[in-house]
Amino acid sequence: MNHFDKGIERIINKLQTDSYAIIRGDIICSCVDYATKQANPDCPKCLGLGRNLRIKSIKAAIRTSEGSFQNMAVDEKSVVYKGYMTERYSRLLSKDDVVVEGMNAYHVTKKSDKRSDSITPVYSVVFLAPKKKNPEKFVRKFYEVMNK
Ligand SMILES: [Zn+2]
Known part of the structure; x- marks a missing residue:
């Protein structure tokens, strides 16, 4: 396992x-x-x-991308999040799909091509942007539909 894998695995x-x-x-x-x-x-x-x-x-594991706040002119909502996951999950996702974690919803903006050469497991990073249009309402509706 290379250095990237170990760091990602820990996270x-x-x-x-x-x-x-x-x-x-x-x-x-x-x-x-x-x-x-x-x-x-x-x-529904x-x-x-x-x-x-x-x-x-x-x-x-969804984290704010480091350094996102360095430019104070940047709107807080345009902060980039990274979703760390095994490739088994990341391969399900494409651009504009949505990830819901707790009461937060994120759109997939892109997938990192970073991946390990090892056979298993393979980790990857999915870039996420917080859903801007009525995120709370969207998440509530999502759980409502899920629980039916
Ligand atoms: Zn519809």
Whole structure:
């Protein structure tokens, strides 16, 4: 295992929590307005994401990216988060999918190509941005739908 793996492994083992991956499918949800292409944020099927969804339990350690606050002009909401997880989970996620951890929701912005050469386990980093539009409402709705 190389240095990167060891550091990531330590973070993941210590800090990972049970989270959910909300994976957007290819099918446009019936709530999406034909003219505006906007999804209904109250839709119980797509949670306002506008696509069919698959929900998976994952384990991830989500941390603020170091140095994000160095530039004080930067809006706090544009702070980058990194989700550390094993590749078994990260490979489920693509850009614009959503990760829910506790009462927080994050959009996947990109995946790091950093990965180990070892056979197992493989760790990776998923870059996340806090969901900006009504995150609390989204998370509440998510758990409501999950518990049905
Ligand atoms: Zn919908």
